[in-house]
Amino acid sequence: MTASSRPARPAILGPNQYGKAENRVVKITRDGATHHIKDLNVSVSLSGDMDEVHYFGSNANVLPTDTTKNTVYAFAKEYGIESAEQFGIHLARHFVTSQEPIKTARIRIEEYAWERIETSDAGSGSTGGADEARHSFVRKGQETRLTQITYDGETWEVISGLKDLVVMNSTNSEFWGYVKDKYTTLPEAYDRILATEVSGRWRFNWTGDEQKMPDWEKSYDQVRKHMLQAFAETYSLSLQQTLYQMGSRIIENRGEIDEVRFSLPNKHHFLVDLKPFGLENDTADGAVYFAADRPYGLIEATILRDGAEPRIPVDMTNL
């Protein structure tokens, strides 16, 4: 910014961005009587030459947030929604390349999954086979899928992930051999429940080459599968160890990903003392637990491909 476009005041404008947050868009694709749903929550955030509007109220460089909302809906109709990532890339490219003052676009998308309700005669051929109506869905009560696309006209950054995926191992978890000081009361555990609500983000190494674009839908399904398999298959001596196994399984199996970050609350399950009622409560014998909701241990770490730089923010809850 030139000095003349800045007011003679000591207060200087710092980093800023604007856009329309949480555009809820549902796109139905019809394939005969079989319908498909994409249900997204899209947040647009733009930045660039925005000094004049902040200092003087000149809107000459301001594409209205209302227009960014309209673009989300129009793009959903005009181009469809193949995947959240592809949709975000399309939007980010549009804002940066069509508006000179806009230098960077960041598109954040949450995706809510729907599962088809199989009707009782579906597939039986009893009411006409291919014409069978397939338009009923139940919202999946599991995780929310996430993506964030950032484009500055040159560099692409795609970070995808998920939140609210609750998992539990009812055995094959221990925790012992830890530091003990005068405040330590935790009994060592040789067979405990390990449960967490996974919040994870993974960064793609895609650099914008259309020919080398990952298959975003397949990538998500595979990452989720590897992560869950690692959780289930790891004999755990700590949640930290399980976290590393989950991240490294993704890095080792998915070449399109260079960095994974997890935030894992340790959802503690405490053995209930049933001695007052004359009852033993032993893990080996099918025990009763108190599922505590707080406080919880919070285990967080980034796992990187050897040589890659950590870029997923340490505090990723806003992603």
Ligand SMILES: O=c1[nH]c(=O)c2[nH]c(=O)[nH]c2[nH]1
């Ligand atoms: O897996 C665990 N990691 C810890 O660091 C920890 N600390 C604690 O009290 N319980 C556990 N469990």
